[in-house]
Each structure stands twice: as C-alpha cells, then as structure tokens.
Amino acid sequence: MQRRDFIKIAAPLATVFPALLCGLNVKAYSALPFMGGWTGEGAADNDHVLVLIQLFGGNDGLNTVIPIDKYGAYQNLRSNIAIPQSSILTLGPNDKSGLHPAMTGLRALYNNDQLAVIQGVTYPSPDESHFRATDIYLTGSDSTQYLNTGWVGRFLGQTYTNFPNGYPNATMPDPLAIQIGSVLSPTFMSTGGFTAMAVPEDVDFYSLINGITGPEPNTPMGTELTYLRTVARQTNKYATVVEAASAKVTQQYSGYPANNDLATQLKTVARLVAGGLKTKVYMVNMSGFDTHGAQVQGGDTTSGNHAVLLGQVSDAIAAFMKDLKFLGVDKRVLGMTFSEFGRRIVSNGSLGTDHGAGQPVFVFGDAANTGILGNTPDMPATLDVEAVVPLQYDFRSVYSTILRDWFCVPASDVDTMLLNNYQYLPFIKGTACNNTIDDLNNIGDSVIINYPNPFSDSTNITYTTQGGHTLVQVFDVAGHLITVLVDQVYIGTGTYSVTFNTTYLASGIYYARFQNGSVQQVKTMLKVTQ
C-alpha cells in the first residue's frame, strides 16, 4: 500500500462559515489594558482599530455637510431639496459648514472633540458608475487602474507577512480583519487571499442573520448538510477566539437605537473590540444612499429618505462611541465613513440628486482632529447640471493618513501599501502615533489665485509654496483632469506664477487645485468667449 500524505493547505479565510457564533450568555467581564500613544514600528505593534462604515449608493454630501458661507448659492442650485439655513446644525463658531439637522449625534461628537470632516474627497477623473466607483474606493486604484487586491488587504498582508501561512499565531491569534455580515468586501483581498473573516451582524441572534444559511431539514440532505457545516465550522481557525471575545462582554451601553441596522452592526464591533480581539480593521455598511428621487419630502426638506438615513448613521455612531467609552476601549478605535461618490451639486426635478464625485468623509474617535478640513465648494450662480463637487483631497490621502498617523506605519511602507505616495492630511491627533501633524490653521485663503478671471484665452495662476512637493492641477466641472501645470519640488518658501493657456478649451468653469504638503486649495476659474 502506498503511503499517502495529506497536503498542507492554508485554509482560506474567505469562506463564510454560517452559524458561526452561538448565542452567548456568559458572566465574566474583563476590561482590557489600554495602551496610549505609541511609537512602535507599525500596525502590528499597537492596539489601534479602524472601523470602516461604507454607505452604499453615493451619499449626497452637500445635504450632509451643508455650506453656510455660500448658503445663497447652495439654495439657488438645489432649491427643491435645500435644507433651510435655520435648520442647519452649526459646528464651531468660525466653521463655514454645518450638519444636516438629523445628525445631532455627530454634532455632539464634534463638540466633544471627536469628529473630523474632510471635504471634497474624490480622485482625478472620477467614475460615476456605482460599481466601478465602489471598486476604485475599495481597491484604492486610479480611475484607469484595475487592481485585484484591496487597500486594506495590502495593508494587512504587508503588516502580517506571509499571511495566511503560519496564522493564527501567538502574536496574532485573531482575525486580521472582520467583516460584519455574510459577504467579504473586496477591500480585504490581499495577494495571499482574503484577510478578513465574516461575522454575523448580531451575535446574539445568529440564527436570524447569518447569510445564506438555511435550516437543516430532517432529510438525508439535512443530515449531510449538518455534517458539512460542522466540519466547516471546526475548520475555521478563528471561530473559537471570536466566540470567546464576544462571550467576555456581558454588558454594553444600553442606548443603541432600535430598528437601526448600522447600530446593530457597530454594537457587535464594540463587543468584539472590548472582548479583546487584536483585529485591526472592521467593516460595516448601510444601503440606500442612491437618492435619485424623493431624497427629501416635498414641502419639508428636513425630512424624507435622506434625513432618515443620515439620522441612522449619526445615531448609530454616537451610540457606538458611548459604548466604546462604557467598555473602556474608546481610545483604541477610529472610525471613518465613506461612500462610492458624492452627488451632483445641482438637484434634479425628482426631489433628488444624481451621481457625482466629491464627498465629505467623517472620521470619528478620540484621536480625530476635530475640525473641517477643506472648503465648501464654489457654487457659481449658473452651473452645469453635470457639475460635481470638485476634488480637494484624494481618497487615498485619507487612507495614507490613517495608515501613518493611526496605525503608525512608516511612510515608506504606506507608499508600498497604497502603490503611490499620497498627501498626508491633519485629521488625526499627533498623539496617536507621536507624529508631527501639520497645522493648517494659518495658511490663508489665497495660496492660489488667478488673474484675469474671468478670462478668454489664458490666465496667470499664482501660488505660494512652503517648499517641497508642489502640485497645480486643473479640472473641469465633471472632475476630469485637464492638465497638470506644476508638479515639482521647491527648496524653501516662494511665490510663483504659471500661465494656463486655454485656447483649446470650451468656455465654462474650471478649477485650479493647489497641493503642497498637507495643504490644498481649489480656485474656481471662469473661461468666457470673447
């Protein structure tokens, strides 16, 4: 008889093992030791956790973070859905924007120094397809680049080398990432396969919500399915640790809102974090943001579908933060919301908005550097219906900043993980990784200007750099990159000019975007025919 060997196989985490978590009813509670600021060498050496909240459908950013400084223009361009100025939740006394009235929870976080808002997040030449734009955000690709790994997958795959071979181990006994739900996000794909495990959203009622898992009837099929599921469960190397972590937490903050799916998901995240998992990234999500019609209720723009959605997001996050504090793990968690795109500036005739580009991103947590980064977009009185909120910050700058300033990844590694070098932004407190964060408070409003404006054939663009890498790009109203006028490194501070020749361009609005270190500014320019 020939001897036969079992080949050694690295079990894929990709597999969703339904019925993974049992209903839990356990007594012991153990608080975790807390680690404060950290100076380690990367994400594996600290206890920081990132919670990604994906809003499916493309959130209307202009009705989420509402312009106050340009309220008249805002009201003019979307009169049928504009939120009344008196209803806007104001933030700091000097802030140029406020929040949708349903987002009282987020305003409380802002007032409590726990919320950063990043304006105009998108990328050059944005895609208005839900699918493609989703893939771009999850993989971290350019608009013309097709990646088969996700940005989180690359981060985790490079942090925990050789994963999944040799994992779990003493250093990392837990899933690297957890997806709440049944289906893993492509963002977790690494070159070695998925880096995440799917966990049902409500661990107390696993049998209600565990994806495709159907009952096991009293038939031969049911008998064999039970057997297969048992093996599948035993094969999941992480089932036990996740269950154990969940079981450690017997009491959570009681104020989670009812009938709020996002809140249910975040409650599970809080429980797993407090239960002691070393898992670095969690992903939760919420649907329904594709508000082409009936975004607001006619006659009362502060109510309607969008108001309900934003209220749920805000309430869920607020409760989550209270729970994290209750559980004593609030210092360990940073959260971020994002959508596949923002929506158009001009509303449509159906009390809604169509697919756009730039969106506000919320970053919350004790480490969030409270404030609004970037400006409200310029909104000229007459604006093409195709006009999108222009690029201020590349979405990968948000990722790079989180990697460097929250997970404490060395900048050179961040470049490898994100496949390029992106601007770092000051939305995380320097204490998180003991990094020096740029102060953008005294930059001034006019680091980039153009003259003449309006212009016909050409205009001179003048910009002031603090030295280092400096970029001047020009975009059209749909966000397409028209040209790059400046892309160079300056030694020291200086003010320079460049001529933008527009003889080949149609008349209309263009945006000149200046980027230097953590600084960016967008200048609206108008080309007219003579």
Place this chain on the structure above:
Amino acid sequence: MSDASVSVENKMRAWPGSTSGLQPYTGTWDTPQVVHLLKRTTFGASVADINYFKGLSMSASVDALLTPTAVPVTQPLNNYGADATGVAPYQTWIGQGLLYQDKNLNASRVASMQCWWIGQMLGSGRSIHEKMTLFWHNHFAVDATAHYSDTPAQLWYNQYLTIRANALGNFQAMVKAITLDPAMLIFLNGNTNVSTSPNENYGRELQELYTEGKGVNSLYTQDDVHNAARVLTGHTVDVNYNYSFLPGNHDFGDKAFSAYYSNHIVTGYAGAAGAGEVDDMLGMLLGTQECAKFICRELYNFFVYYVDDDTVETNIITPLANVFRQSGYDITTVLSTLFKSQHFYDMVYAGACIIKSPLDFLIGLCREYAVAMPDVSNPAGQYSAWNMILQQSISQQQEILAIPVVAGWYAYYESPAYHELWINSVTYPGRNYYTDLLMSTGDMMNGTPLVIDPIAFAKSLPNPSDPVQLVSDSLNVLISPPVSASSQELLMRTILLSNLTNNAYWTQAWLAYIANPSDMTNYSTVFNRLQAFYKYLMDLPEYQLS
C-alpha cells in the same frame, strides 16, 4: 405527521428521504429533476446538458444516458520524457515494451495512464459510461502504484478497457473478464494459484467483495473460499503477460460448495476443459439472491444514498435485485429501473445528500463551468490540465488506479460515515482553496492554465442581465439543496449589486459589457462581481452536495 413520528425520526441518524419504491416516476420533468439525474449519473450538470435533457422525456433521458459510448480513440501518451523503449514524447507507449525491470519508467506510464483516465472522465459527454467505469473500478479496486515492479502499465490500460466494455453489459461476463484479467491475476495472486498450493486470495475476494458481500445473509464458508480457489487454479499469465490456462496446474477434482450455494458441486475437469469450471462457479455465485442484493446495495449507495435500512431494503433493494436476476444480471436494466423510479426522483429535494467524491467534485466543476481545456492538437497542454486535476484528486484522497484497500475507497463501504469520509478538516478547506484558486488566478502547470471563466458561465444562462434570474439559474446548476428566496436576495444584493437597492444597475452593467466587452471598466465591473458570487457559492457547504 404526528409529533411522535417526528421525534422518532429525529432520533434516527438518517432518514431515507423517500418511502416510495421502484414504480415508474410520472411526475414533473424540469430543471431540478434533470440536474438531479445528471449529477448522479454523470460528472456535474452543465447548462447545455440540462437544456438538452429538458428537451427529452425522463424515460428517453435515462435511455440516452445508459447508451454505451464508443471506445476511446486515443491511447495514453508519453508525457514523461525519456523512454528507454524509444517512445517519443506524446506518442503512445501502448504496445511498446513490457518494462519488467524498469520500475521508474513503469511508474511514469502508470501516471500517464491516470492522466489519460482523467481525460476520459472529462470527455464523457452525455453518458453514464465513464461514471459506471469508475463505479466498477471501485468495485474491483486495485492499486497500480503498489505494483510498479510486477505489473506493466499496459495491463492497467487493458483492465480499464475490460471494465469499460462490460460496465453497462452483463455482470457475469464482467466478473469473468475481471477474474481472468492479467492485472487482476497478478494483483490478487491468481497467477500463482496452483493445485499443489492453492492461493485463496482471489477466491476470497471474489465472494467477499465482488459477488456475495458481507451482509448478514451472505453465509458462504471458509470451505467455499478454498473451493473457489481450487476452481481457479491454473489460470495465470504467461511471460508476455497474456492470460493463459495451464491444465497441469489445475486441480481437476470436484469442488463441493456449502449449503449457502445449495450444496452445488462444480465438477472438475482435467486438461483444457478445466478452464470452463469458472463459468459453472460464477453461475453458482450469481445464482444467490444475496449476490444481486449486494450489487444493488452498492449501486444504491453510489447513486442514491448510503443509508440502507429496512425500508430501503424492502422497497428498493429486494425488488431491484429481483429485476437484476430476472434480467440475467443485465446492468443497464437494473440502472434503468432505478433511474426511472419514483424513489429516485423523491430524492430531488429531500436527497441532495451525496457528498461529492473528489472526482465528482473536480470533474464536475470543470464540466459545469465548461473550463477551457487544450485540445488533442496540444497533447502537452492536455496532459498538464489532466495532471492538475489528478494531483488535486490525489490530495483530496481519491487517486484513480491507487485505491488504498481492495474493498474500495473507504467512503463507499466504511460504515457508518460512508461519503462523509471524503470531508475532514484538511480536505474541506482544501476543496475551498482549490475552487477559490480556479476562480481567481487559476491553477497552472507547465504553462497550461486551469481557470474558471465566471463571465462565460453567466453568459450560458438564459437571462444573465436580470440579477434575480442570474442568481436562481446559477443556483439551479451549482447548488443542489434548495436556497431560500431571502438568501437568494441577499446574495444578489450584497454581491452582484454591491448593496445597491436598484436591480437595474446590474442590468445596465451587464448590457454595457455585452455591448462593449473589451472596455476594461465594463469587463471588470461584471467580472469582479461574478467572480465573488461564484466563489461564494462554491465555498458554501451546500456546494459539496449533489
């Protein structure tokens, strides 16, 4: 159903799923029934085959599937390189040298034969023929890899042809052909079974494993084993590995069998006539009701389910055994009766209960997804593709021509777990790993890829632009247990639609791809989602059932 009966059934480890018998099935003939028949009788159920058989009646479909296919036109080729007998690469080694002393070359040829056999299963078309060949290979289990030094590879090739030629024919003719098969004569020592010192090995397995079995009513005796060995003395192989009967080595005395065989006496003959005693003995062996039942139980285990309780014994095994005997042991007749029965189709919904064997899993997924294979003009590529599947089947514990014990693969006889033995904490993730691999980068050997094209599969479905239909049509082909509407909705929403609430987004994306398939955004949008969708389905425990 009363509460009492529920609780009784819950205590049973497995419920037979149907109390119906062999009466002809007259119910619905639609996709679920066709898929059930195809998954059980062939390897997987491809969309094209499902459509084809939906166009026939149930009875005509079974008849078509039971029609023998032509003898393979190709022969195993040299895919191993240097050959001391002068066979050039990708020329056949059949008929080229006996290789008694070249163990390594013989091992290479056996491996070539294994690859080629995989190719036969992949190309088995709309016929049960290759699956029945595999069934009988398990029944007459052999391990060529333990016999590199004494059994030339060609003998295994000849044995494959012998089994194949008889697979749908007469059972007695097949048992005789196997009894006198040179590879089997060597494998179970018949070649050294002589009157002066009988070797009982084959005489025992002939009764225990090939005809009577070890059921409670199989009451043959040790004397019967001895007498069977005496009948078989003198049957051997010559120096050229051809079958030969040597009357001088034959025990020409009479052989008196036990009461189990009705005290039958096989009259002994001297000289060449002694060879004919085999027919007398096989007639006696197959004359028992137990023999027919034993084979019917094996067929039931292989094609329906492994539980053989009193209900199955009464409703299926006994009447099926009667059909088998009355037909003179015609294999096609017994299969036809089973596959046209109410009982078989009762298992459509209750009985997606066969855990796919590794070969069913691997060959089935290649056929279901119509995985692209190199054709005969590229033999190196063909053998690489076949070899990848062979290697996977080996790590999944079902190596063809290398069955670990003479009783067959454990999953077909080891009570009480049976088919569940295919699945353990190594092989289960191994299966998921391999489907994930084939659905992503693909497997690769010597530059030949083995990869699933999820878009091509979706395209073969009736209406892939409708995400609801795409999901349900995909499940019909790939997943045998029923999947609830809410689970189908969840799969569609979270994967195909990236959680968007409007189904039209998928339709738009699909139509944009069809209109301009070379556009990278169009392509990646549908590819990414279909890839994730099918990967997910194949990672489900349900995918392992047929």
